[in-house]
Amino acid sequence: MCNACYVDEATKNKIIAYNAEFHKCTKSPYGKDDEIGMLHMIDAQSRSSIISCTDASKVFDLSVDHFIGMPGWFGAGDQPYQIWMTHTPQGEIVANTMNASPEANQLVAYSGDAISMYTHCGTHIDTFNHFGYDGEIFNGFTAKDHLGSRVWQKCGPEKHPPILARGVLLDVAAMHGVDTLPASHAIGKADIEACLKKQGTVLKPGDVVLLRTGQMLLWPDMSFTKNTPGLNREGAEYLAKHGAIMIGADNLTLEQTPSAHDLNFFPVHTYLLAEAGVPILEMAQLEEIAAEKLYEFAFFGACIKLRGATGAPMRPVVMPLN
Incomplete structure (x- = not known):
């Protein structure tokens, strides 16, 4: 195992991915009523720790503007902004x-x-009720018992705490020496470990992990939405098992598109949301922090509390560490 990514046995008990079974919704180790998964790793001690070493003299905004004609996920007929x-x-x-x-x-x-707008327009989080398996979502909640006429009764963004944590940028595009990764490039374990080594970056349990593909250099052209380079399931498992509490990227879907799996058209979404208990951040503007080579930082993001929704806009900001 990469020394920069070592996870001890005690910490593994807090990481939901170690309880996951392939294509099955995981029952949370945090209890039968859990609706926030790995966000349980945020506590008073972790918040105080990151605040104590934050340099608030410079703030980077990772969100995009909302505007008529903006790129977005419209592949399933959802309405544009x-x-x-x-x-x-x-x-x-x-x-x-x-x-x-x-x-x-x-x-x-x-x-x-x-x-x-579709609740997945612009910079936003995906909640656990967004994807699951066979009518079930994370922690055993089901469409039969927990989905009303309008919204889910479980796992909506209103349950998410403000996310204040250590953040890590993995500039995979720069690691490959390109501005933007090739279309449909899959980011797996090898890319992640090579990027960590090149940057000298250490992953720690409790991190928000952000992947730069360079796709934001295409924004706001609609080519941003086509054949996106992104995370594959192998890469998602690697990050989840090393304690990521949220995983995001600068692309449309976080994951590689089109899917490399015959039956599962969003294998990373279903894995992270239903199996690993890790929420997703999409369409993060990472160009400014990449230019600064800011690979470690304090991350703050709070989503709009849209009760029962499957996603919600978020305006994440990051600040350097002392």
């Missing part, structure tokens, strides 16, 4: 929706708007 005005200053003078006087509408320039 839309925004429209619900009130405009001149419109209020004409429509007078507030039943105000003409003088008041002229004085108070009122603008308002609304949005509509």
Whole structure:
């Protein structure tokens, strides 16, 4: 085992991936009511530890903008991002929706708007109810017993704590000496270990691990969505078994597309969410921290608490360590 990735036996008991069985939803070692999986590794001690060595003088924003025409996952017919005005200053003078006087509408320039989008637009997290096996999701919750007419009753993003943890960047594209990995390149164990060695980076249980493929150099062209280089199941298992609490990337799907598996069109999603109890972060803007060669940092991200949703927007930020 790579010395930079050693996990002792006591820590293995806290890592859900060691309880996983192939293509079966894992029962959580954190109890029958667990809905957050590896995020249990965040506690008062871990938060205090990372805050104590954080340099807050520089902050890097890892999120992308939301805008009409933005790239996204539309392969299954889900709606793209839309925004429209619900009130405009001149419109209020004409429509007078507030039943105000003409003088008041002229004085108070009122603008308002609304949005509509798939919950997996832009920089976002995937929760455990997003993918499972045979009608079941992480920790044995089932569509039969826990899915209502509108949303899941279990494992929604409202259950996630704010994620404040050590973060690690694996710049796989740079390790290969390219700006962007080739289409459909699979990131497995060999790539990860070579990247760790090249960067001199150490993985630790409790890390948020972010993979750079270079796909954000294509953003916002729609080619960003086609045949994405990304993590394969072997690579996902490697990171999960070394204690990652969330795994993310700068691409559309985190994982390699199209899938290399005949029956499973999202093998990394199903593995991480249903088997390993590791939430996913997608479409992270990693170019700035890659340019700075910032391979270790304090990560902070909190998702919108959309009750019962399968995903939610997140605005992650990172800061260097002292």
